[in-house]
Amino acid sequence: MSIYLDNASTSHPKPACVLEAMKYFLEEIGANAGRSAHKKAVEASRMVFETRELVADIIGAENSSRIIFLQNATEALNTAIFGLSLSRGDRVITSSIEHNAVMRPLRFLEKTRGIILDIIQCNRAGFLEADEIRKKITARTKLIVVNHASNVVGTILPIAEIGQIARVHNIPYLVDAAQSIGCLPMDVEKNFIDLLAFSGHKGLLGPQGVGCLYIRENFDLVPLRFGGTGSNSGSEYQPDFLPDRYESGTLNLPGIAGLRAAVKFVLERGISNIHKHIQNLTGELIEQLRKIKDIIIYGPQHKDLQTGVVSINLKGMTPAEAGEILDREFDIAVRVGLHCSPQAHKTIQTFPSGTIRVSLGIFNTVQDVNKFCEALCQIIE
Amino acid sequence: MSDYRIIIFDSIHEVLRADKFFQNDGLKVKIIPPPRQLSADCGIALKVEEDFDVIADTLRKNALNPAGVFLKVGDRYVSEIKKLSFQGGING
Ligand SMILES: Cc1ncc(COP(=O)(O)O)c(C=O)c1O
Numbered sequence: 065m066s067i068y069l070d071n072a073s074t075s076h077p078k079p080a081c082v083l084e085a086m087k088y089f090l091e092e093i094g095a096n097a098g099r100s101a102h103k104k105a106v107e108a109s110r111m112v113f114e115t116r117e118l119v120a121d122i123i124g125a126e127n128s129s130r131i132i133f134l135q136n137a138t139e140a141l142n143t144a145i146f147g148l149s150l151s152r153g154d155r156v157i158t159s160s161i162e163h164n165a166v167m168r169p170l171r172f173l174e175k176t177r178g179i180i181l182d183i184i185q186c187n188r189a190g191f192l193e194a195d196e197i198r199k200k201i202t203a204r205t206k207l208i209v210v211n212h213a214s215n216v217v218g219t220i221l222p223i224a225e226i227g228q229i230a231r232v233h234n235i236p237y238l239v240d241a242a243q244s245i246g247c248l249p250m251d252v253e254k255n256f257i258d259l260l261a262f263s264g265h266k267g268l269l270g271p272q273g274v275g276c277l278y279i280r281e282n283f284d285l286v287p288l289r290f291g292g293t294g295s296n297s298g299s300e301y302q303p304d305f306l307p308d309r310y311e312s313g314t315l316n317l318p319g320i321a322g323l324r325a326a327v328k329f330v331l332e333r334g335i336s337n338i339h340k341h342i343q344n345l346t347g348e349l350i351e352q353l354r355k356i357k358d359i360i361i362y363g364p365q366h367k368d369l370q371t372g373v374v375s376i377n378l379k380g381m382t383p384a385e386a387g388e389i390l391d392r393e394f395d396i397a398v399r400v401g402l403h404c405s406p407q408a409h410k411t412i413q414t415f416p417s418g419t420i421r422v423s424l425g426i427f428n429t430v431q432d433v434n435k436f437c438e439a440l441c442q443i444i445e
Numbered sequence: 446m447s448d449y450r451i452i453i454f455d456s457i458h459e460v461l462r463a464d465k466f467f468q469n470d471g472l473k474v475k476i477i478p479p480p481r482q483l484s485a486d487c488g489i490a491l492k493v494e495e496d497f498d499v500i501a502d503t504l505r506k507n508a509l510n511p512a513g514v515f516l517k518v519g520d521r522y523v524s525e526i527k528k529l530s531f532q533g534g535i536n537g
Binding site for chain 1: 455456457458459461462476477478479484486487488489
């Protein structure tokens with residue numbers, strides 16, 4: 065039996081209801097949403113609408129029209145970052161553990177438009193204090209962007225405190241919730257979030273190919289894509305109402321149908337229950353890893369301070385070698401090497417060789433953790 | 446009942462949101478292709494068989510901001526949008 069411990073990359077397996085919902089959509093509905101008035105088209109539009117309402121529910125957004133369906137978290141982050149129309153001399157505050165989905169757009173704008181990045185150095189466990197962000201704020205600060213949880217070490221950042229600071233200074237606040245959504249509770253109001261980006265295929269348990277961007281009321285971005293929306297068809301100008309303004313082109317409807325079933329599943333299980341389950345497994349994993357000698361554990365090493373993401377290394381072996389043996393000999397899937405975040409690896413001092421990243425999901429069990437740790441012991445011997 | 450009203454919104458999202466609230470309030474509502482005489486930019490409209498005040502109440506309560514409300518009189522559609530005087534744009 066293979067063991068899947070790569071849920072931070074994408075969750076697997078998906079609940080059976082997700083597959084059924086996608087099949088049902090393709091077989092029985094199949095029409096485009098927002099394009100016609102026939103029964104199947106209305107049914108498709110309704111399916112998208114209901115998914116939006118469910119996603120709004122999960123993040124505590126009052127108005128579901130502020131939920132935009134895109135391809136993935138990366139597209140959501142790009143829509144947010146480019147949509148702000150930053151110009152020369154504008155400053156952006158971010159952390160040293162951001163994913164490349166944030167860093168690459170920012171570095172591109174630094175190079176091509178002359179924006180200035182204020183990167184807050186996190187400590188070796190990936191932490192930063194909200195106050196360090198406050199100290200960096202200037203009159204030219206036009207964006208604060210941080211991830212809710214690190215994809216390399218799982219560290220949870222104090223997003224509410226940072227949000228409060230951003231709101232007081234009236235600075236747009238973007239949170240990358242790719243790693244936390246569905247695993248940690250989220251409330252955009254309580255966390256003072258203007259823009260929230262996340263994928264549907266990780267903690268929300270949906271299929272690959274759908275990501276979401278939440279845009280707070282009265283907050284405008286320049287769209288990344290322009291084109292047909294099914295609405296305002298008599299006009300050659302992009303609509304100014306949401307969600308249409310940011311959703312030009314045909315949506316990934318089978319993907320959204322799958323996401324709808326997935327989010328229902330997550331809501332039925334309850335995010336706090338899912339959180340508790342993964343938290344317990346994380347605690348168990350860390351405890352067992354600590355007992356194995358010749359293992360280096362990175363990050364907070366505490367189940368309350370991180371998600372189900374744990375990065376380690378075996379002394380005297382590269383992550384790639386260890387990953388290969390885990391896969392070949394033990395049928396255990398983990399991610400090894402660099403995890404799309406060079407700064408995070410520099411922060412935890414594992415650049416350029418990287419780490420073995422174990423990431424737990426809702427369907428993992430204590431047996432999985434036990435077997436993984438036994439496998440490590442055997443490899444070390 | 447022969448009296449009914451057609452309600453039009455800018456986006457399909459708003460039509461479906463309104464449909465949900467009308468249904469929650471137990472009103473007689475149906476999604477239809479907009480009648481030829483009325484232009485609905487998003488391609489669908491709501492047909493509601495209820496009195497104006499009842500409709501207006503649900504619209505107000507839920508900050509729904511239609512682009513048009515029309516009463517069917519014979520084969521004409523009479524605009525009632527001016528009777529809806531409340532604030533707040535559809536999506537802010
Ligand atoms: C923190 C973080 N941000 C962004 C992303 C990008 O997500 P996606 O692959 O859905 O675009 C990931 C996923 O790897 C991530 O872990």
